Amino acid sequence: QKDGYRFFMEKEIYEQSSVIADTLLGRVTEKEVIFEELDSQLFDGINEIKLCACGTSYHAALTASYMFERYSKVKTSVEIASEFRYREPIMTADTLFVVISQSGETADTLETLKMAKNAGLKTLVICNVDNSSMVRLADATILTRAGVEKGVASTKAFATQVTVFWMLSLYLAQLKQSLMQESIEKQLELLRSIPACVKVEESMHERIKRLSKRYLHGHGFFFIGRDIFFPLALEGALKLKEISYLHAEGYPSGEMKHGPIALADPELFTIALLPEHLLYEKSRSNVEELSARDSTICAISPIEFDKADDFIETKNQKDYMLEFFEMMVAVQLLSLEISVRLGNDVDMPRNLAKSVTVE
Numbered sequence: 001q002k003d004g005y006r007f008f009m010e011k012e013i014y015e016q017s018s019v020i021a022d023t024l025l026g027r028v029t030e031k032e033v034i035f036e037e038l039d040s041q042l043f044d045g046i047n048e049i050k051l052c053a054c055g056t057s058y059h060a061a062l063t064a065s066y067m068f069e070r071y072s073k074v075k076t077s078v079e080i081a082s083e084f085r086y087r088e089p090i091m092t093a094d095t096l097f098v099v100i101s102q103s104g105e106t107a108d109t110l111e112t113l114k115m116a117k118n119a120g121l122k123t124l125v126i127c128n129v130d131n132s133s134m135v136r137l138a139d140a141t142i143l144t145r146a147g148v149e150k151g152v153a154s155t156k157a158f159a160t161q162v163t164v165f166w167m168l169s170l171y172l173a174q175l176k177q178s179l180m181q182e183s184i185e186k187q188l189e190l191l192r193s194i195p196a197c198v199k200v201e202e203s204m205h206e207r208i209k210r211l212s213k214r215y216l217h218g219h220g221f222f223f224i225g226r227d228i229f230f231p232l233a234l235e236g237a238l239k240l241k242e243i244s245y246l247h248a249e250g251y252p253s254g255e256m257k258h259g260p261i262a263l264a265d266p267e268l269f270t271i272a273l274l275p276e277h278l279l280y281e282k283s284r285s286n287v288e289e290l291s292a293r294d295s296t297i298c299a300i301s302p303i304e305f306d307k308a309d310d311f312i313e314t315k316n317q318k319d320y321m322l323e324f325f326e327m328m329v330a331v332q333l334l335s336l337e338i339s340v341r342l343g344n345d346v347d348m349p350r351n352l353a354k355s356v357t358v359e
């Protein structure tokens with residue numbers, strides 16, 4: 001069933017290209033994004049979007065917030081479901097409440113959906129499991145088409161969630177006419193090239209296998225990035241924590257100087273996301289500060305970085321969104337290979353369950 005892969009997680013990383021292609025199928029033409037499952041009236045009178053989720057799905061929601069504001073020009077906020085439930089939030093009828101869940105069964109997320117419904121808000125769920133509790137409850141559903149995800153550490157579900165959010169942000173841009181048709185068409189072309197850009201290159205995988213040996217001990221990891229690469233940094237750190245049991249944090253690159261840089265020494269590993277097309281110089285100077293304080297640096301970038309101890313070279317993509325997807329694969333593989341070297345059961349990490357139905 002693992003089709004020759006060592007772990008389901010590895011198989012699922014390799015499957016991302018095809019499940020993203022499935023998720024795009026019939027929804028992206030040369031001219032527009034189409035969601036047959038959506039009634040555009042869902043967005044009538046909506047001035048704000050609130051996204052709510054847990055774990056990896058929460059990280060996908062964070063990336064969505066950048067896209068909804070940048071492309072659709074809709075005010076967006078993001079909530080951790082287990083926090084939102086208990087803090088007496090203000091909910092107004094001009095807000096579309098969106099929950100994101102691979103399983104559609106996560107107890108905390110499901111409860112927030114009920115809260116939003118009770119408050120009279122319109123609701124949408126982005127989910128991977130048809131007929132799950134959330135799908136049955138929400139006003140509208142977009143399915144992610146990632147197929148069954150067996151690895152406890154989510155990979156392909158996250159990839160398809162971000163893909164759906166990118167499409168949805170353009171769908172909204174069409175409705176609200178917040179982007180010129182020419183820009184939309186450019187974005188659609190980029191969307192169609194995600195499957196090619198997440199295909200795992202054997203040379204990259206081999207390189208990550210080799211360099212992973214440097215990162216087995218030490219006192220912790222910082223994954224750092226700016227803009228949407230910050231949620232990707234959070235996701236990279238979560239993946240590593242889950243399957244390697246090493247301490248890792250995701251941080252916005254610009255925040256390091258406000259405290260965390262005090263931890264820098266050779267035993268502190270920095271995984272730096274350095275895309276070419278988004279704040280490259282600013283991000284690079286943050287990494288230089290860490291390097292000057294002797295942190296061990298692994299740079300993930302298409303541009304060679306002489307201050308890095310290790311360098312995972314990505315391709316020169318046309319746009320930062322495609323760089324996002326390529327770097328996503330790199331951080332997933334890095335976590336996988338560190339965990340394999342440590343001899344852990346990648347698919348069944350200790351203390352974790354695939355579906356969290358406890359509160």
Ligand code: F6R
Nearest residue numbers: 055056057101102103106153154
């Ligand atoms: C991490 C992971 C979890 C889930 C979280 C929410 O790899 O899988 O953090 O993302 O438990 O689960 P869903 O998306 O099913 O609501």
